[in-house]
Amino acid sequence: MNSSQSHDAKRPEPIGHSADALQNERVLVLDFGSQFAQLIARRVRDQNVYCEIVRHDISAQTVLARKPSAIIFSGGPSSVYDQGAPVCDRRIFDLGIPLLGICYGMQLTAHSLGGAVQPCPAREYGRAGLSISNMEKLFAGFPSQIDVWMSHGDQVQRLPEGFESIASTTTCPYAAIKHQTKPIYGIQFHPEVSHTALGGTLIHNFLYNVAGCQGRWHLSNFAEQTISQLREKIGSERVICGLSGGVDSSVTAALLYKAIGPQLTCILIDNGLLRKDEQAAVIREFTDHFRADLRVVDASERFLSALSGIRDPQEKRLRIGHAFIDCFKEEAHKINGARYLAQGTLYPDVIESGAAPDGPAATIKLHHNVGGLPEQLGFDLVEPLRDLFKDEVRKLGIELGLPEHLVWRHPFPGPGLAVRCLGEVTEAKLDVLREADEILIAEIKNANLYRETSQAFVVLLESQSVGVMGDSRTYENAVAVRCVNTDDFMTADWSRLPYDLLARVSTRIINEVRGVNRVCYDISSKPPATIEWE
Numbered sequence: 001m002n003s004s005q006s007h008d009a010k011r012p013e014p015i016g017h018s019a020d021a022l023q024n025e026r027v028l029v030l031d032f033g034s035q036f037a038q039l040i041a042r043r044v045r046d047q048n049v050y051c052e053i054v055r056h057d058i059s060a061q062t063v064l065a066r067k068p069s070a071i072i073f074s075g076g077p078s079s080v081y082d083q084g085a086p087v088c089d090r091r092i093f094d095l096g097i098p099l100l101g102i103c104y105g106m107q108l109t110a111h112s113l114g115g116a117v118q119p120c121p122a123r124e125y126g127r128a129g130l131s132i133s134n135m136e137k138l139f140a141g142f143p144s145q146i147d148v149w150m151s152h153g154d155q156v157q158r159l160p161e162g163f164e165s166i167a168s169t170t171t172c173p174y175a176a177i178k179h180q181t182k183p184i185y186g187i188q189f190h191p192e193v194s195h196t197a198l199g200g201t202l203i204h205n206f207l208y209n210v211a212g213c214q215g216r217w218h219l220s221n222f223a224e225q226t227i228s229q230l231r232e233k234i235g236s237e238r239v240i241c242g243l244s245g246g247v248d249s250s251v252t253a254a255l256l257y258k259a260i261g262p263q264l265t266c267i268l269i270d271n272g273l274l275r276k277d278e279q280a281a282v283i284r285e286f287t288d289h290f291r292a293d294l295r296v297v298d299a300s301e302r303f304l305s306a307l308s309g310i311r312d313p314q315e316k317r318l319r320i321g322h323a324f325i326d327c328f329k330e331e332a333h334k335i336n337g338a339r340y341l342a343q344g345t346l347y348p349d350v351i352e353s354g355a356a357p358d359g360p361a362a363t364i365k366l367h368h369n370v371g372g373l374p375e376q377l378g379f380d381l382v383e384p385l386r387d388l389f390k391d392e393v394r395k396l397g398i399e400l401g402l403p404e405h406l407v408w409r410h411p412f413p414g415p416g417l418a419v420r421c422l423g424e425v426t427e428a429k430l431d432v433l434r435e436a437d438e439i440l441i442a443e444i445k446n447a448n449l450y451r452e453t454s455q456a457f458v459v460l461l462e463s464q465s466v467g468v469m470g471d472s473r474t475y476e477n478a479v480a481v482r483c484v485n486t487d488d489f490m491t492a493d494w495s496r497l498p499y500d501l502l503a504r505v506s507t508r509i510i511n512e513v514r515g516v517n518r519v520c521y522d523i524s525s526k527p528p529a530t531i532e533w534e
């Protein structure tokens, strides 16, 4: 089960927070409200350095206790002069820990240390040419000119004492600054976004040339240490793990299986809202890779009757969520003596739910994963992936020997096909969706575009349209094909799939799926649309 459910910070720390054991090298990203804080952390980890996101107002003492090798201040939407603008503990600047301020983080550093920040003559948004004047350390190995990505309304107007400019743009004289003797740097642009040329190299340079990091974060070490930590903590107890066939629950199960083997019981709940032959595929994958106990619950009827007559999308999600919890509860309590419940909670879930130690406050979740389980279930949680980002989970899956096709599976929502079947969910409508979905995925795979596409599916619309087949007029269903490309599923763009592929998909769906006579391609980006239709 892949859970984005909120976790209560008051509960005991679940097993799986292994970073402390593993990391004697860590970077803290202080989050000043940036939409890119997670991206910064991922870029740091790309350089084999462990990284955590913490609240902007973390105390200098707590920072010191975490023994970071470096600190990064994220950007943020505020101006340092705004009332209530986020600030940091001023003593952090005196800790002697290498610091990189990005955008707002740089402005706050300059402002706090006696410099001046002012609104730019014109808000700068997008690409800008950066001229680098000092190629040491941060810009080591850089050409003198690169393209960077800017997004700011304020900029540093006067440097604090002891600082110098090391790069500029035509409108921003202090696009990168450094302290002459202390390891404090600031950059006005965003190295974490892919539009900044050599952004990864800049982060590498900060970590290795400025902060002296060694690069100790490797998923193979993570796997090894997590497995032995799980083994030690779980002892001879029994663990239950919900399986969905997705990458998060599969990797969770794989780690546990390696740690405790036969003490693991997995539960697969078939809610009747899965794709074609999915139950069989999950069972096959499972038995190919594990020799653990698997309980399959066929609850299709229960879910479909809970959905009968329901058209409202929120109500559908709620009912599916409740039915899932009830089913899981019943099955879990049949497993005698189970003490732990394993969940595939990922680091973004931990951060966004506000449950990370010293992490930023909770943000509003885009949606709740209906697969999440209530605390009343009475198990202790095991969350071995709670330190990892999705791309790391995929790499870990490969490391653990899971097959590529499983590790790179497109995400599938907890409420399944119900949110792709607009209006009331019926068995007949689900069948149409299953057939159409199978054709779409098969054609995308044939075109070798499955990995390049982040998610692809078919939505059954509620409208019928007129068509002609042979000599007769038809009046049948329209479906929408939705394919998106995205890094994080928070924003997404529609996939520019080749026309001939779309043509094949459309022809096959209309010819092969009974009851469909029209196929539309969804060309909305997120935002303002969402990825799913309901």
Ligand code: XMP
Binding pocket: 002, 366, 367, 368, 369, 370, 371, 411, 412, 413, 414, 415, 455, 489, 490, 526, 529, 530, 531, 532, 533
């Ligand atoms: P939206 O539609 O919010 O989807 O743009 C973003 C990503 O989340 C998936 N999604 C869900 N996943 N439970 C899940 O496990 C849900 O209730 C749910 N709703 C949306 C969606 O498929 C996409 O990958």
